[in-house]
Amino acid sequence: MPRQYNSKETLERIINASLKLFKERGFDNTSMQDIVTASEMSKGAIFYHFKSKEEIFDAALERDFALAKERFYQLLAELDGRTAKEKMEFLLRANFADVEMSSAIFGLVFVASASPHLVLTNMRNNLKEVAPIIAALIQEGKSDGSISTEFSAEWAEVFTLLYNHWCDMFTFPCDFPTLRRRLTFLQHLMKQAGCDIMSDEIIELNMTLMENIYKEMQNG
8 A cells, every 4th residue: 555545644645625615615516526526646645544524524523532632631731730720721712712722622613513414423523522621620639629519520511511502602602691691690600510611712712713603604
């Protein structure tokens, strides 16, 4: 088998060309032949690695989550000595302020939101990859006294689904006042659960992000 079929560069080329098409045309309107053409590679090279565009999206999801997790743990290592609640608040802000984190986390938002299959795939991946990390921090917070909930794993999953999906106005469409109410409700819910990690600043950062994305879409 030719070397290019096994190279990391080949995989990146296929994934990046596919994501560009997914964002421009939509996932459902992109064919494997479109990907072959856009990547300027042979059909054999594409199908050697991926049997479908769903497999390409899964690979992109795995790649970007790996990048986000790596950056997450780098930041977490710098927070030694802080309470778990402080760590979680800092990491939520880092979703917006840290370029490496935000690009990895939000890079597939538009791609996934247009396809029910991809929304479900993204939800499952968040529960698999993100929720256990949050659960571990909640458990740590119970030990240091900064968090009081008795349901670490369950609240981690609830927060992951509501924050990453329900509060994404492109996955679950809503207007801006409704989005603010959703975020405020989630803030209230987490506070009542003894896991008060949603500050007013986080709400405003979310609103600004969505407003900027909406403007880009209108101008695009």
